[in-house]
Amino acid sequence: MSKTGLLSxxxxxxxxxxxxxxxxxxxxxxxxKTTVQEIWESIRSLxxxxxxxxxxxxxxxxxxxxxxxxxxxxxxxxxxxxxKSDYLASSRPTAVNLFWALERMEKKVLESKHLxxxxxxxxxxxxxxxxxREDEEICRKIGEYGLTLLRDGVGILTHCNAGQLAxxxxxxxxxxxxxxxxxxxxVRVFADETxxxxxxxxxxxxxxxxxxxxxxxxxxxxxxxVMSKGWVDAVIVGCDRVAANGDTANKIGTLGLSILAKxxxxxxxxxxPTPTIDxxxxxxxxxxxxERNPNEVTCSFGRKTAxxxxxxxxxxxxxxxxxxxxxxITEKGIIYPPFEENIxxxxxx
Amino acid sequence: MSKTGLLSxxxxxxxxxxxxxxxxxxxxxxxxKTTVQEIWESIRSLxxxxxxxxxxxxxxxxxxxxxxxxxxxxxxxxxxxxxKSDYLASSRPTAVNLFWALERMEKKVLESKHLxxxxxxxxxxxxxxxxxREDEEICRKIGEYGLTLLRDGVGILTHCNAGQLAxxxxxxxxxxxxxxxxxxxxVRVFADETxxxxxxxxxxxxxxxxxxxxxxxxxxxxxxxVMSKGWVDAVIVGCDRVAANGDTANKIGTLGLSILAKxxxxxxxxxxPTPTIDxxxxxxxxxxxxERNPNEVTCSFGRKTAxxxxxxxxxxxxxxxxxxxxxxITEKGIIYPPFEENIxxxxxx
Numbered sequence: 001m002s003k004t005g006l007l008s009x010x011x012x013x014x015x016x017x018x019x020x021x022x023x024x025x026x027x028x029x030x031x032x033k034t035t036v037q038e039i040w041e042s043i044r045s046l047x048x049x050x051x052x053x054x055x056x057x058x059x060x061x062x063x064x065x066x067x068x069x070x071x072x073x074x075x076x077x078x079x080x081x082x083x084k085s086d087y088l089a090s091s092r093p094t095a096v097n098l099f100w101a102l103e104r105m106e107k108k109v110l111e112s113k114h115l116x117x118x119x120x121x122x123x124x125x126x127x128x129x130x131x132x133r134e135d136e137e138i139c140r141k142i143g144e145y146g147l148t149l150l151r152d153g154v155g156i157l158t159h160c161n162a163g164q165l166a167x168x169x170x171x172x173x174x175x176x177x178x179x180x181x182x183x184x185x186x187v188r189v190f191a192d193e194t195x196x197x198x199x200x201x202x203x204x205x206x207x208x209x210x211x212x213x214x215x216x217x218x219x220x221x222x223x224x225x226v227m228s229k230g231w232v233d234a235v236i237v238g239c240d241r242v243a244a245n246g247d248t249a250n251k252i253g254t255l256g257l258s259i260l261a262k263x264x265x266x267x268x269x270x271x272x273p274t275p276t277i278d279x280x281x282x283x284x285x286x287x288x289x290x291e292r293n294p295n296e297v298t299c300s301f302g303r304k305t306a307x308x309x310x311x312x313x314x315x316x317x318x319x320x321x322x323x324x325x326x327x328x329i330t331e332k333g334i335i336y337p338p339f340e341e342n343i344x345x346x347x348x349x
Numbered sequence: 350m351s352k353t354g355l356l357s358x359x360x361x362x363x364x365x366x367x368x369x370x371x372x373x374x375x376x377x378x379x380x381x382k383t384t385v386q387e388i389w390e391s392i393r394s395l396x397x398x399x400x401x402x403x404x405x406x407x408x409x410x411x412x413x414x415x416x417x418x419x420x421x422x423x424x425x426x427x428x429x430x431x432x433k434s435d436y437l438a439s440s441r442p443t444a445v446n447l448f449w450a451l452e453r454m455e456k457k458v459l460e461s462k463h464l465x466x467x468x469x470x471x472x473x474x475x476x477x478x479x480x481x482r483e484d485e486e487i488c489r490k491i492g493e494y495g496l497t498l499l500r501d502g503v504g505i506l507t508h509c510n511a512g513q514l515a516x517x518x519x520x521x522x523x524x525x526x527x528x529x530x531x532x533x534x535x536v537r538v539f540a541d542e543t544x545x546x547x548x549x550x551x552x553x554x555x556x557x558x559x560x561x562x563x564x565x566x567x568x569x570x571x572x573x574x575v576m577s578k579g580w581v582d583a584v585i586v587g588c589d590r591v592a593a594n595g596d597t598a599n600k601i602g603t604l605g606l607s608i609l610a611k612x613x614x615x616x617x618x619x620x621x622p623t624p625t626i627d628x629x630x631x632x633x634x635x636x637x638x639x640e641r642n643p644n645e646v647t648c649s650f651g652r653k654t655a656x657x658x659x660x661x662x663x664x665x666x667x668x669x670x671x672x673x674x675x676x677x678i679t680e681k682g683i684i685y686p687p688f689e690e691n692i693x694x695x696x697x698x
Contacts, residue, residue: 253570
């Protein structure tokens with residue numbers, strides 16, 4: 001295990017060790033992936049989760065395909081590879097990072113078609129490693145900028161899992177926490193369990209514990225109490241999409257936290273890799289909110305906890321208005337209000 | 350079943366039909382209690398729960414003891430009865446209402462010692478029925494006063510179970526909802542599931558559904574989203590203890606809701622039978638907060654949802670500051686700020 005805790009993906013230069021996230025938090029089990037078929041199954045079955053991690057796994061899957069592809073001529077090579085790439089894309093048809101990674105890999109191949117196939121295979125491997133490394137760099141940058149907002153002894157509350165289990169390393173919201181810990185600072189983290197799917201208790205609490213960071217699990221409805229005690233110096237959350245005006249869609253519960261933080265005068269930070277900032281989305285009103293299966297609420301713990309047939313409202317996300325956000329922590333720097341202007345400047349620079 | 354929905358206790362004039370609340374929400378099963386032993390077991394095993402409901406069950410248990418007690422002379426009668434009363438009191442040593450009800454029953458017997466034992470037995474039965482009826486009256490009064498704050502078509506959000514399953518009928522926070530429904534008003538209720546023990550999903554959602562009331566179950570962290578949509582016209586919650594200045598201890602999560610309601614300009618009402626108002630407690634700072642077993646958070650529904658050994662903070666209650674409360678709904682009327690003054694006036698009148 002890495003010094004910084006539990007990694008989802010470990011690349012040994014030729015094969016991928018993958019943590020089976022379906023078994024978390026009860027069991028920590030890695031298995032070696034060496035074929036495109038194994039990568040497809042791991043994405044399909046949610047063995048690997050988190051948008052960046054899925055993209056990285058798919059990139060290595062693409063390399064596995066290239067490794068075994070016929071090297072007689074480019075046409076056969078490409079035909080084989082394109083078929084495998086489409087196959088990988090079918091593993092989880094809603095995962096944007098999956099398509100992004102595969103398109104980048106395909107582009108690399110097509111750009112290199114004049115080269116010997118053995119050379120293309122080498123470039124494909126390098127491209128997969130670059131996708132992996134760049135994600136780690138983005139997260140590390142977010143961590144470094146985030147660190148400037150913190151101090152030794154800080155108390156941080158986070159929601160859901162924007163952690164390193166979802167990324168190459170460090171995570172996004174957790175990146176400043178890991179870097180503070182690496183630096184030897186004492187950090188005390190409160191992790192919301194994050195109903196209904198409990199990413200906070202199953203994943204965030206686990207990965208921080210594994211890294212030796214002081215983490216306390218709470219139910220979502222305990223955040224106000226923890227803040228009222230003065231234990232929280234900053235809230236840091238991840239995000240699914242940031243609109244041009246700074247309105248931010250993130251896991252359900254984020255909006256409420258932002259209101260509580262405002263009430264208690266606690267800074268509320270959103271860790272946002274710049275690709276999640278979408279200038280094409282003007283405000284939060286333009287972000288569609290997916291409603292998920294009621295079963296997540298009524299029987300997600302294996303036992304039925306609600307009456308049969310009860311009406312359920314189960315939105316996957318909510319939108320935090322820009323006015324509740326103190327700053328965005330991106331890999332290009334901290335963005336303060338006025339967001340409309342400052343977000344545009346950072347994205348376009 | 351009653352027209353107003355699921356009752357915890359149904360008295361037929363000689364025996365008690367009791368709903369087994371341990372089986373909720375999956376199974377609705379009543380059984381007839383006819384002996385003091387059965388009542389003891391039902392309280393001990395949590396078949397009956399909710400402070401008022403426990404008090405009522407204990408009062409009927411006391412009557413069952415009186416019914417079977419020797420009627421040769423008062424001394425033998427009292428000796429037998431006092432022993433059974435102490436036995437009933439041992440069923441749940443932390444339940445204040447249990448002791449209150451038994452003391453009231455004992456007092457009735459001692460006051461009546463000059464009467465024939467058959468007459469005392471009749472009075473004992475009447476006293477148990479009075480305890481039962483008075484609780485219903487308190488709840489109904491709370492409902493009637495609460496109704497003056499609502500209108501047809503209202504949306505109400507509630508937390509935990511301050512419902513009729515915990516009382517003789519109507520509940521406290523739910524009383525205005527039941528009366529609005531009886532009146533033919535359309536009411537839309539949002540019930541927080543109320544982690545970690547899910548009284549909202551297991552009990553509140555169930556009893557309102559059974560009464561034919563439009564109820565939607567949400568996770569606690571969805572309340573802000575529901576409020577932001579304009580679906581909530583009032584929050585109504587119960588309470589465990591109200592301090593002299595209006596600070597209110599209630600189920601964990603209430604504090605956060607009060608802050609959200611304030612942010613969205615939604616009235617925040619506390620349904621408070623006057624016995625829960627404690628003038629001896631000056632402010633919320635004087636209310637001790639019990640911390641409960643971490644297992645409730647990490648594996649309360651039969652599946653482990655958090656890593657082994659994770660640190661957990663699990664306070665049972667939080668304290669909502671008086672400034673976040675719009676009004677108290679009591680059986681003696683609505684209490685508005687300034688609370689310090691107006692609470693004292695209502696209690697002392």
